Ligand SMILES: Nc1ncnc2c1ncn2[C@@H]1O[C@H](COP(=O)(O)OP(=O)(O)O)[C@@H](O)[C@H]1O
């Protein structure tokens with residue numbers, strides 16, 4: 001479980017987050033939705049300390065992250081798997097080396113043990129025998145799957161995903177969404193997914209936070225979302241014809 | 250002015266992060282090997298070509314300048330040797346490597362920054378500055394002196410060829426090479442080289458590491474890296490020459 005309390009953040013004079021409080025539950029895929037530029041990425045980066053927050057608290061299962069020294073923060077970070085928007089694979093390393101990298105840095109496993117783990121993770125994301133490829137040789141969907149494999153290689157307690165299916169075709173996007181949801185339930189981890197894609201929301205949204213004007217404007221599950229009368233939320237959700245029709249029916 | 254002070258401050262903050270113990274030595278040595286390859290081995294070709302021709306040109310110019318028959322011809326060898334050791338090899342090769350290696354380092358790290366690879370390192374709990382920059386600095390400190398010694402040697406061979414083409418006797422040239430050799434000049438040259446190596450890699454890493462935005466900014470950072478590395482080389486060349494030789 002990750003709890004955020006009264007998070008404030010501005011860049012220069014640009015107030016991005018204004019008093020954000022939310023509880024991200026364990027074993028669930030928690031979604032943060034909102035327009036581009038609404039502060040979703042900023043919130044994720046604040047959660048892991050890549051941006052400093054102006055005020056507020058971030059609590060990982062009772063541990064107050066923002067009061068920690070860098071060394072302790074690094075300890076927590078090793079429990080976090082993160083999926084970046086572009087994958088952020090190391091482009092001079094092969095698929096295998098990418099997934100093995102955290103294991104090499106933080107465990108004393110033998111090469112064999114590490115290889116076992118790499119192959120297990122690759123199998124989990126349905127990418128067996130792609131060990132020797134370089135990131136430049138992968139399709140968008142494969143890239144994301146390798147990034148997921150790397151994110152889960154250390155058995156994380158928390159999984160943070162920034163727009164995991166941006167730039168993917170709808171079918172691949174659903175595949176990635178489902179994969180994230182399955183992994184979350186399988187390992188009972190706390191997962192946070194940023195998205196502005198309503199398909200994902202309907203696919204995997206168990207607990208949803210809608211960011212608007214820098215704060216959590218609305219929260220609920222996907223059924224509540226469909227039936228909500230919140231005007232700003234409806235404007236965001238029912239922007240497309242498809243979802244307007246869905247609401248009518 | 251305020252901006253450059255801020256840059257300088259950020260540079261020292263980064264260097265403080267860089268100068269920390271590697272998290273995993275096996276990984277560090279792997280990176281170091283890669284960097285020695287990229288920074289050292291891959292520069293051998295350009296160093297050989299440039300040094301050979303410059304050595305030849307220095308010798309020919311010395312020959313043409315010495316018209317007075319009373320000045321012994323072996324001085325040509327001596328002047329070529331000292332010019333190479335004192336100035337040409339460390340400083341000029343330093344400037345050329347600033348162009349080649351500086352832009353390389355800065356665009357590599359800059360790309361990692363804008364594609365969030367540095368964020369990925371950080372969130373794994375890795376000190377990204379140290380992980381990326383320290384192997385480069387150490388690799389350059391190891392490689393540069395070797396490149397400079399290579400440069401002096403090839404420059405002298407170039408001088409021999411250049412001298413022959415205008416009629417300098419090989420025996421005169423070699424006598425000059427051996428005449429009044431001051432070993433301290435070599436130490437001085439190596440000291441300069443090590444300082445330049447540190448400047449090029451750290452300054453270029455700084456500009457790469459602090460790239461903001463997208464691909465265009467990677468290009469801008471890499472230009473800045475080359476310009477500032479070169480300026481710092483010239484400034485420190487002046488300071489070191491003043492401090493050590495005078
Ligand atoms: N490093 C930064 N420096 C300055 N402003 C930033 C930075 N990162 C994000 N912002 C600003 O914060 C706002 C929210 O951005 P972001 O969190 O990326 O939105 P989203 O991920 O929801 O699309 C935007 O107005 C953006 O310009």
Ligand SMILES: [Mg+2]
Nearest residue numbers: 040041042163
């Ligand atoms: Mg974003």
